[in-house]
Every structure is written in C-alpha cells, then in structure tokens.
Amino acid sequence: MTKKNYTLKEIAQLAEVSRGTVDRVLHKRGRVSEEAQKRVEKILKEIDYKPNLFAKSLKTHxxxxxxxxxxxxxxxxxxxxxxxxxxxxxxxxxxxxxxxxxxxxxxxxxxxxxxxxxxxxxxxxxxxxxxxxxxxxxxxxxxxxxxxxxxxxxxxxxxxxxxxxxxxxAYKKSGKIAAQLMGYLTPPQQDKQLLVMHLGIKSGHASHLTEKEDGFRSYFAAHHPYVTIKTISSTSIEDFVDTDFDLSHIAGIYVTTSKIHQLEGILKKHPHIQAIGYDLTAKNTTCLKNGTVKMLLNQNxxxxxxxxxxxxxxxxxxxxxxxxxxxxxxxxxxxxxxxxxx
Amino acid sequence: MTKKNYTLKEIAQLAEVSRGTVDRVLHKRGRVSEEAQKRVEKILKEIDYKPNLFAKSLKTHxxxxxxxxxxxxxxxxxxxxxxxxxxxxxxxxxxxxxxxxxxxxxxxxxxxxxxxxxxxxxxxxxxxxxxxxxxxxxxxxxxxxxxxxxxxxxxxxxxxxxxxxxxxxAYKKSGKIAAQLMGYLTPPQQDKQLLVMHLGIKSGHASHLTEKEDGFRSYFAAHHPYVTIKTISSTSIEDFVDTDFDLSHIAGIYVTTSKIHQLEGILKKHPHIQAIGYDLTAKNTTCLKNGTVKMLLNQNxxxxxxxxxxxxxxxxxxxxxxxxxxxxxxxxxxxxxxxxxx
DNA sequence: TTCAACTGTGTTCACGAGCACACATTACAA
DNA sequence: TTGTAATGTGTGCTCGTGAACACAGTTGAA
Missing domain, CATH: 3.40.50.2300 (Response regulator)
Structure with a gap:
C-alpha cells in the first residue's frame, strides 16, 4: 500500500555501485560498464523509482x-x-x-x-x-x-x-445547451420562431460560432422540429436595427458572441423575447440583472x-x-x- | 514587476546578520537581540519573503x-x-x-x-x-x-x-437560484402553485434544507407574490403517495434533498409538472436524461x-x-x- | 572570585539529485 | 616499454532550509 520512495543512494547500495553510476544509467549519459548497467536496470525495474522532485527542483532551479x-x-x-x-x-x-x-x-x-x-x-x-x-x-x-x-x-x-x-x-455542445435552455424559456407553440445572431464578428475565423449554431439547430431538429430558426450575422447592431426586421413573432434570440448587450434596447422594446448569450462582461451582466437577458453562458x-x-x-x-x-x-x-x- | 524570490542568505546579507539569526526571527525561536530583530524585520517587511518550498520540504520531509x-x-x-x-x-x-x-x-x-x-x-x-x-x-x-x-x-x-x-x-441563495429557474420553467399564470419537498430527511439536522426553502419562498415573494407555495416533508415518498394529494394544479416541484428521483413515477404521470432537485446521483441523472426532471443543482x-x-x-x-x-x-x-x- | 547558566551569534550538517571532477583501470599506438 | 587516450567509477560540491551545535560574552548565585 504505502509505496516507499527510494533514493539514488539506496538504489546504489542495492545494485552495489555508486550514486554516480546509478545517475549515469538514469540519464543515459554512458560511461557505464555493461555489468553495472544490468545490475542497476534490474533494481530499477523491481522498484518504481521516482526522483524526489523537491531535490531535483532545488538543484536545477x-x-x-x-x-x-x-x-x-x-x-x-x-x-x-x-x-x-x-x-x-x-x-x-x-x-x-x-x-x-x-x-x-x-x-x-x-x-x-x-x-x-x-x-x-x-x-x-x-x-x-x-x-x-x-x-x-x-x-x-x-x-x-x-x-x-x-x-x-x-x-x-x-x-x-x-x-x-x-x-x-466543445462549441457544438455549447450550442445544444443553449438550445435546451431556450426550449425551457420559450413557451411551447407550434409556430415558434427563434433567432441565432453572430454579433460583432470581425474576421473570417469564426468556425467556433458556426459550430455553436450547428449545435443549436441540431437540438431543435431532434427535439422540436417545428421550430423555425433564422440566422443573422452582422458586425454591428446598427446594420440590423436599420432593417425593418419584424421581431413580434420571435420568441427567443441566441447570440453566439459576447455582444448580446448590444440588443438591450431591442429587448426592452420586446420584453416577450427570451435572450441567451455568452460571457460575463460588465455590460452583459447588467442586462442579466435588469432582466433583458435571461441567461448567460460563461465560457470561463x-x-x-x-x-x-x-x-x-x-x-x-x-x-x-x-x-x-x-x-x-x-x-x-x-x-x-x-x-x-x- | 517580476518579484524576486529572496533566500535566507540574501536576507541575512541585507540585514547584516547571519542566516541563523534570520531563521530565528522567522521561526520566532527567540535568542535574538532587539537590534538584530528590528533589522531583520525591516527587511522582511520590504520584501515578501516566501521560503523555498522545495528546500523546506526536502529538509523537513x-x-x-x-x-x-x-x-x-x-x-x-x-x-x-x-x-x-x-x-x-x-x-x-x-x-x-x-x-x-x-x-x-x-x-x-x-x-x-x-x-x-x-x-x-x-x-x-x-x-x-x-x-x-x-x-x-x-x-x-x-x-x-x-x-x-x-x-x-x-x-x-x-x-x-x-x-x-x-x-x-450558501443554502438560502441556492433556494433563490432554484426559484428563479422554476420561474423560467413554469408558464406565468395567476394561480400558479408550487411545491417544496424535503424528501428523505433522517435526523433533525436539516437546517440547511429550511434555508433553501426560505430562499425559494423569498424569491417568489419578491418577484411573483401571486404564486402559492406548499411545503411537504416526508422521510419516504410512500407516505406522500398514499395521501390523495391533488397534483393537477401543481406547476412545479422543488426538492431540497438529493432524493428527487423518488418522484419519477409521479412526474411521469403528470408531465406538466416542472421539477428541480439537487445532486448528480445516478438515479437523478437518469431522470434528467429522460426529461422527468428538468434541472438539477449540483452541489459539487x-x-x-x-x-x-x-x-x-x-x-x-x-x-x-x-x-x-x-x-x-x-x-x-x-x-x-x-x-x-x- | 569562580563557575554555571544564559544570551546572542555564527557555523555546520543533512536532505536528494545533478553534475563536475578526480581517480583507477584498461586499450592501443609510438 | 612508455605515453596517451578512452573508459569506468566514486567523491565532493551545490541548491535553500531547518535544526543542532559551537562559541564568545554576560549575568548571577554560591
């Protein structure tokens, strides 16, 4: 049960060689006779030698x-x-x-x-x-x-x-989790419409965002296939506000980035919309506290x-x-x- | 920026004493003159001495x-x-x-x-x-x-x-969290009825359970005062099943213990009931997967x-x-x- | 006055590993 | 045979700490 921790000295004694020789075998620095090599290796196999990390770190500091x-x-x-x-x-x-x-x-x-x-x-x-x-x-x-x-x-x-x-x-799973929560937040109804938004993305390296979307969609496809999901990508919320997008039928919005706070004004106008986003930034947590955003997923x-x-x-x-x-x-x-x- | 890690020797040099004296000051072993004590303590205050753990452990072992x-x-x-x-x-x-x-x-x-x-x-x-x-x-x-x-x-x-x-x-907070989630899970309605259950408690040491209940109730009192909450304590679910408790008007059940799995049969019969419980035990996670229990709070x-x-x-x-x-x-x-x- | 006890201080050893170095032994060319 | 590598092998020092020890200087009681 209690494994002993052998020291170089003890191994040397067991193999009837000196500390230096054991050390050379361990570090493969050569200059060891075949016979000594064998003896040391035999002992090393029998016991499970683990160098004392304290001593090691102390020395090689x-x-x-x-x-x-x-x-x-x-x-x-x-x-x-x-x-x-x-x-x-x-x-x-x-x-x-x-x-x-x-x-x-x-x-x-x-x-x-x-x-x-x-x-x-x-x-x-x-x-x-x-x-x-x-x-x-x-x-x-x-x-x-x-x-x-x-x-x-x-x-x-x-x-x-x-x-x-x-x-x-695991971004796809992240999307699935968001989907399940969205399912709980929004009342069950036949013509439920949801929105996935990739807000504020800059470059093309956003594969993790589309992975989240995939996960989100696959959850609803499997559990609530009647739900309609639309996707919107935009670098800025202004682009989106300008369009006359009709939000009255939207039951929930899932924002895959940390920019859900940009929707605060919109969500205040449409309190029926359930919103889920990412990350505990200062602006996002404000939205969480005032109730415009219902849940945030913390990516830690x-x-x-x-x-x-x-x-x-x-x-x-x-x-x-x-x-x-x-x-x-x-x-x-x-x-x-x-x-x-x- | 990058703070140096001082050694006893260095401190001794700075205070113009020997290593032993510094050691005596650090370990409060006495036998140090007031003057030396002061000098060493002054240096110790200036630098944030942390003994080298490797050397320490190596020695004291x-x-x-x-x-x-x-x-x-x-x-x-x-x-x-x-x-x-x-x-x-x-x-x-x-x-x-x-x-x-x-x-x-x-x-x-x-x-x-x-x-x-x-x-x-x-x-x-x-x-x-x-x-x-x-x-x-x-x-x-x-x-x-x-x-x-x-x-x-x-x-x-x-x-x-x-x-x-x-x-x-923080058990009261735990109850509040459960309450908020219960609020999200159950549809808003004027005569909403909820149940708090302390299932399977053995001894009288259950103050943490009533704390949870307090939190749960205080959340609804503050946010949705129209909600009715009933409490049931029972060591075994049989006691409860035998009574002709009418579950048709219950929108949700909050179980403060880890025994929510005992409700599985009941929840299957009343799929409209939203259930929240505690702890990721094998039986509970089964209920979570099959949907009879919607959420579990993991107490880690x-x-x-x-x-x-x-x-x-x-x-x-x-x-x-x-x-x-x-x-x-x-x-x-x-x-x-x-x-x-x- | 004398010696023991005490005080303050510095020195030394040990912990285990890693590495340099010194020494012993052998091999081989000159 | 002698000199010089090459090859084995063991010892000693170091890292930073903690504790024991050594020692000088001081005190106080007999």
Missing amino acids: KNYTICALIPEDSEGEYWQQCAKGVQKAEEELRQFGISISYVRYVSTLKEFKTKLTEAIEQIPDAFLIVPIFHEPLKDLYRKAEDLKKPIALINSEVESLEPVTFLGQ PELQGHQGITSLSELLLYSKSIPKRNLLRVDIVVAENLDEFS | KNYTICALIPEDSEGEYWQQCAKGVQKAEEELRQFGISISYVRYVSTLKEFKTKLTEAIEQIPDAFLIVPIFHEPLKDLYRKAEDLKKPIALINSEVESLEPVTFLGQ PELQGHQGITSLSELLLYSKSIPKRNLLRVDIVVAENLDEFS
Whole structure:
C-alpha cells in the first residue's frame, strides 16, 4: 500500500555501485560498464523509482518564462478576465520558478504580427497564445518547433497546426445547451420562431460560432422540429436595427458572441423575447440583472488562462504530459447565481 | 514587476546578520537581540519573503496524514463523489508529503461514533469530516483542540463548534437560484402553485434544507407574490403517495434533498409538472436524461472534498490561513450539459 | 572570585539529485 | 616499454532550509 520512495543512494547500495553510476544509467549519459548497467536496470525495474522532485527542483532551479500573448481588453471584459486567470496562476507558481511575460495586443492583424515577433524574440520557454489571427502563427510554429518550445492555444484552434494543448470549449455542445435552455424559456407553440445572431464578428475565423449554431439547430431538429430558426450575422447592431426586421413573432434570440448587450434596447422594446448569450462582461451582466437577458453562458476565460499556465508549467517542471485538448465546462448563469462567478 | 524570490542568505546579507539569526526571527525561536530583530524585520517587511518550498520540504520531509471521515456510499453517489475529490487531491499532493487515511462509515449513530473514535486514535495531522451526526463531534473537538489538529467540516455546520474551515453552500441563495429557474420553467399564470419537498430527511439536522426553502419562498415573494407555495416533508415518498394529494394544479416541484428521483413515477404521470432537485446521483441523472426532471443543482461534492484537502494541506505545509467558510458554487445542470460534470 | 547558566551569534550538517571532477583501470599506438 | 587516450567509477560540491551545535560574552548565585 504505502509505496516507499527510494533514493539514488539506496538504489546504489542495492545494485552495489555508486550514486554516480546509478545517475549515469538514469540519464543515459554512458560511461557505464555493461555489468553495472544490468545490475542497476534490474533494481530499477523491481522498484518504481521516482526522483524526489523537491531535490531535483532545488538543484536545477531553472527560472522558466512563459510568454502570454493575449488581446488587450478593458477591465472586466473577456480577455481581461483571461489575463486575470494567468496572473493568478503566476502568483501560485512563482515559487516554483515560473514567471510570465505579458504581451498584449490590440486586435489588428498588423499589431498581432508585431507583437508575435516581439514574443518570439524574447525566446521564452513556452507560449500561451490567443490566436485571433491564424496566418502569422504558422511562422511561430516553425520557429517554436525548431526550439522545441511548447505552445498552448486558447479559444480557437488553428487548422493544420497542433499545439501542445488547446484550451477551449466543445462549441457544438455549447450550442445544444443553449438550445435546451431556450426550449425551457420559450413557451411551447407550434409556430415558434427563434433567432441565432453572430454579433460583432470581425474576421473570417469564426468556425467556433458556426459550430455553436450547428449545435443549436441540431437540438431543435431532434427535439422540436417545428421550430423555425433564422440566422443573422452582422458586425454591428446598427446594420440590423436599420432593417425593418419584424421581431413580434420571435420568441427567443441566441447570440453566439459576447455582444448580446448590444440588443438591450431591442429587448426592452420586446420584453416577450427570451435572450441567451455568452460571457460575463460588465455590460452583459447588467442586462442579466435588469432582466433583458435571461441567461448567460460563461465560457470561463479566467479558468482558461489559469489552466493554460498550469498545464505548461507542469510540462516544464515535471515533463508531465498534458491533454491535447482541454475542453472546459460552460457555466449556466442567471441573475440569482451571478455573484457566484466573481 | 517580476518579484524576486529572496533566500535566507540574501536576507541575512541585507540585514547584516547571519542566516541563523534570520531563521530565528522567522521561526520566532527567540535568542535574538532587539537590534538584530528590528533589522531583520525591516527587511522582511520590504520584501515578501516566501521560503523555498522545495528546500523546506526536502529538509523537513514530514509526512502529513489527513484523516477523511466520509459516509460510505455506492459508486457514483453523493459521498462517493466527495471521496473521489479527496482522492484526486491526494494524488496531486502526494509529492508534497500529504497522505490521506480514509475512514468510511455507514450512516448510523453507533457506527459514526465507533469510526470517529478510530479516526482520533490514528492521531492524524488534520481531520476532514462529514458530520451526519453532531453530538459525537463535540468529543472530537475537545481532543483535537488539545492536540491542535485542524478540522474541516463538509456540508453541514455544527452549532457552537468552530471548525478551521467549513466547506458548503450558501443554502438560502441556492433556494433563490432554484426559484428563479422554476420561474423560467413554469408558464406565468395567476394561480400558479408550487411545491417544496424535503424528501428523505433522517435526523433533525436539516437546517440547511429550511434555508433553501426560505430562499425559494423569498424569491417568489419578491418577484411573483401571486404564486402559492406548499411545503411537504416526508422521510419516504410512500407516505406522500398514499395521501390523495391533488397534483393537477401543481406547476412545479422543488426538492431540497438529493432524493428527487423518488418522484419519477409521479412526474411521469403528470408531465406538466416542472421539477428541480439537487445532486448528480445516478438515479437523478437518469431522470434528467429522460426529461422527468428538468434541472438539477449540483452541489459539487467532488470539489468540496478536493478543496477541503487542499485547504488543510496548505495549512499544514505553509501555515497558510484559510477562509472560515468556503461557500462553493452551485452548478445548474440540464440534460445537455450533464456530461460536463463527470 | 569562580563557575554555571544564559544570551546572542555564527557555523555546520543533512536532505536528494545533478553534475563536475578526480581517480583507477584498461586499450592501443609510438 | 612508455605515453596517451578512452573508459569506468566514486567523491565532493551545490541548491535553500531547518535544526543542532559551537562559541564568545554576560549575568548571577554560591
């Protein structure tokens, strides 16, 4: 039951060699006679040797730097929350020699490229990246792979590039969850009409949004096929307001981005519309509190940042293998449990 | 920005004393002149000294044992989930010299007493206890306080006894959350009737259940005062079924315990009734999947167990202060996001 | 006055792993 | 045969901490 933790010294005694020899066998540094090699390996097989991490870290006390490339954002907003999680992880891991180099960028392609280059030039021991743009990353990949620096990606996967770990959500399922909740919120009726809105998307990299839509639609197709679902994409809510879209028959709106707060005015005019959106930003939580938005799905950016750093740290410190994809839970948030998420 | 991690030697140099003196100040072992004391304390205030945990653990190499006293339960059930969280924490903390001694008990007063005595006789370094019965605990308290062993309580607080930390929920809020969800699930109508049920309670220690009820009622009183709410307490569902209680006007049932699965038959007969209950037990999740129960509130027993152990460990390892009450989040679970909680 | 006890201070050792280095042994070319 | 690599092997030092120890200086009681 209680496994003993053997030390190098004990193994050396058992194999009747010196500490140095055992060490050489373990680290495959050669200079060991066949006979000694065999004896040590035999002992090593019998016992499950695990080096004492305390002693190891104490000795090799390396200071690892992880470069975190995260979009600039204002206090309380999505990426700021993510950065907060990174900071929290940094505090916890500081004593283990982990430090973070923060590189924030405003969301333009040019800036992203500049900052990415900047990040690479720092030659950190690992990267944590929120890839709003995908093209420039391929360059990093080539360089990082040459240097064997691990990369963690947050929020969106980049096609054809394999990060060490990906932190994000199961987006299709996220859509299904939203759909079930929407089903509960809206009264059952034959001609129910719903709206899926991709609000405020900038670039073409929005596959995770369409995945959410797929999930949303597939739920209703399976459970309530009579429901009509329309989709609207628009960078700005103004484009939408200008059209004479008739909202009187719409029972609910599902916004796949964090911009549901832009609908506040519309929802006030049409209180019968049930609205579900994403993310606990300041503006969104206001809507949740005043009842214009019924539910928000929290994608846990803080946890994403936190886990990204801890995963990379475990890799650096203990060479611990980490999961390829770390799909985090989506929290269902209503007004009454909002304060549990602060 | 990047704070340095100072060592005893460096502090000694700054304060112009020897390492030993700094050590004596830090550990309050006396034998330090006032002057030296002041100098060292001044430096310590300026920098935020955190001892190198690796070196510390390497040297002291203490093996702490935490005794976990948790009710016996079958696989996948509530207390089993709690034990799972404890186990997970144990794995993470094994390298730091933390080990757990599991003491499981079947829920009878006699057994609880026996096992509690057994636990105390082991003289562990800390206790993690699920107190189904409150009386016998007072004995432990006296003994544990004599030995200065910290105690963490899970799930229910014991009146007049102060544990080092309490892990649980804000029960009144929990009731409010359930109420808001019930409000969303049941169609708005003037004569809406709801039911609060305390199913399967055994002893008189059910204050957390009435707290939930209070929260539930206060929400409706504030937001929908026209709603009628009735309360039913019964140890077994049979008592309830036998009465000719008319369910046709009941719009929703809120079960404050984890026994909502007992209503499955009734809910099948009255599909119009919206049901909300607690905890992701095997039987409950079945009901969630087949739609008889619409929502479950997950009280996160796994996280309770996990955080209980990590809190105690931090106390033992770093003498870190831990919050008196650690109120964990309640997760809202529907069928579609159920598998995110396994 | 003398010696024990006490005080304040610095030094040393041990923990386990990693690595450099010193030493011993063998091999092989000059 | 001698010199010089190459190959094994063991020892010693280091990391930062905690605790024991050594030691000088001071106090106080006999």
